[in-house]
Amino acid sequence: MSSPARPTPSQPPPVQPTPSQPTPLRHVPSRPTPLRHNRVARTHLTGVWANCLGGGVFDIALPLIVLLSTGSLAQMATIAIAQQVPKALPGLVVGGIVDRQPPRRMMLLGYLGQALVVAVIPVAMLLGIHSLVLLVAVAYVRGSLDMFARTATFVAIPEMYGEDTPAFNAALSTAWTSAAIIGPAVGGVLATTIPPELLLTVDAASFLVMAYVVTRLPVPRSAPARAGASSLAASLRAGYGYLLRMQGFGWFVATVVCVGCVYAPLGTLSLYTVSTVYHASSTVVGLVSSAAAFGLFTGSLVAHRQATTAPRTIMLRGSAVMTLGALLFFVPHWGAVAAGIYVVCAGGVYWTVGRTTTMHTQVPKEHLGKSMTAIQFLETFIGPASVVTAASVAERVGPRAAYGLVVGASALSGLFMLAARALLEAPRLSRLVPVVDGGVVEGEAA
The missing domain is CATH 1.20.1250.20 (MFS general substrate transporter like domains)
Structure with missing residues (x-):
């Protein structure tokens, strides 16, 4: 009777992660199926x-x-x-x-x-x-x-x-x-x-x-994730604790805060400027509002065409586009406001796609749900706070000062990503290789 085949050195047996190890990231090649x-x-x-x-x-x-x-x-x-x-x-x-x-x-x-x-x-x-x-x-x-x-x-x-x-x-x-x-x-x-x-x-x-x-x-x-004998409270503590310990998680959160400060007050500021400062008609106000929706649609189309681009690169490009768009608000014409909100919204949704893919590739799957709700929880407080701040500045100092805050927030979102380059840079999707002891080794995919 022949002995059972044994794995050769070139074909090591797959190593299953233990319950205490995070589930490995999924392999995502550089050329996905259309x-x-x-x-x-x-x-x-x-x-x-x-x-x-x-x-x-x-x-x-x-x-x-x-x-x-x-x-x-x-x-x-x-x-x-x-x-x-x-x-x-x-x-x-x-x-x-x-x-x-x-x-x-x-x-x-x-x-x-x-x-x-x-x-x-x-x-x-x-x-x-x-x-x-x-x-x-x-x-x-x-x-x-x-x-x-x-x-x-x-x-x-x-x-x-x-x-x-x-x-x-x-x-x-x-x-x-x-x-x-x-x-x-x-x-x-x-x-x-x-x-x-x-x-x-x-x-x-x-x-x-x-x-x-x-x-x-x-x-x-x-x-x-396996519930095991742990309670929901223990699972929440372990999951959020893991997220907080991730290298560069603080920089990532900082970018989320900055982009939230760009997005939330944008509609209020633009409509206030067009109607109060430039005294535009209701038709023009409607056009400015529509520019935001079409900007979101354009940004998502561009993100789809660049789906193989590294998520961190997408986020950096999105921050740059938002910054350039916010600068258009300083041009004294309602058309510049419409163009600005279009560009900022396009860059914002483009950035959001990169953020989502970053989370999908960086966070172990047993913590994905907690990572999403943690970000949404943060955004819930960022939105109202930034709207109140921008509206207060616009009334007391002027709309240009409020737009200056928007430009600064969008620029900071990119600078924070640059500062986190050695910490939270998402690995190139084409360079994830098989799991070794529950981890991921970078290199050319087989």
Whole structure:
């Protein structure tokens, strides 16, 4: 009887990481398969686009319901706040839960749950129940369930698309930005003939479509991290502790803060300048607002075409584009403001695609959910703080001073990435090679 074959020195047996070791990064070659040939990606993106379209209708319908019911701008603001709070609470906990559960289960919970919750409003109003408390509760619960769906999707993407992950991230951004342009327009047209409470059925239906799409996709059915005997609290402490110990994580967070300070006040500042300083018409104000949406769409298209570029390079280029765009705000003409917001938004979404791919390639998969919710938690506080600061400076000193803050923040985002070059530089995607003792060795891929 012949003895069993033994591995030769040139073919070492695969080493499985122990539970205490982070799951290794996934191999991503430099030439991914075009997404147009990937049936799974096409199906997924179609569902995402339909879902985002429904979300755009929701963003028009819910404020209209509040306005028609109460006539109060303050109560409309309450709804807007209720939609953002879930990023902070339960946001940070959601990441830990998703990392311990199968992504497919979490995605279905998020999408089906949102369909059910949104449907509560039209049913309640048909029954004669008109309550601001109900609307606020629906906005909050919908946002919380959306955190589960989005975080689970973020975690599942590297496992589902592997070498196509950078291209899919860019395509996902394109789907989102195009739907963000069309969705509110569709909602506005439909609102002229359909009561806003019935418009919400469009959003509910879009979640059902997305849930069906999830059942047709190879979404992982196993949890990224083993729960073991540890509690959720212990898992959260271990996960966030790991992120804090990552070399260069502080520099990475600094860039996120800077870009948030560019993005959040941009719309408020530009509309204030065009309407108050240049006394432009409402048509011009609308053109400036549209420039932002088309900038987002353009940036995502460029990111898709450069999907094989190193993520850190994409982030640096994005910071440079945002800085150049912000300088246009100093030209005394409303056309320069429109051009500036277009360029800044294009550079911003381009930067965001690089940030997402950086997280996908740098963070072990058992901590991906926590990394996403941690960044969103941070952005929840950056946005309001930067808007208040910029608005205060614009009123007390002038718009140019506020734009100076935007230019400085965008420039700092690039400088922080340069300072972190030896710390958090994402490895070139074509140079990741097989795992050795749970780690990744750089070199030419076999």
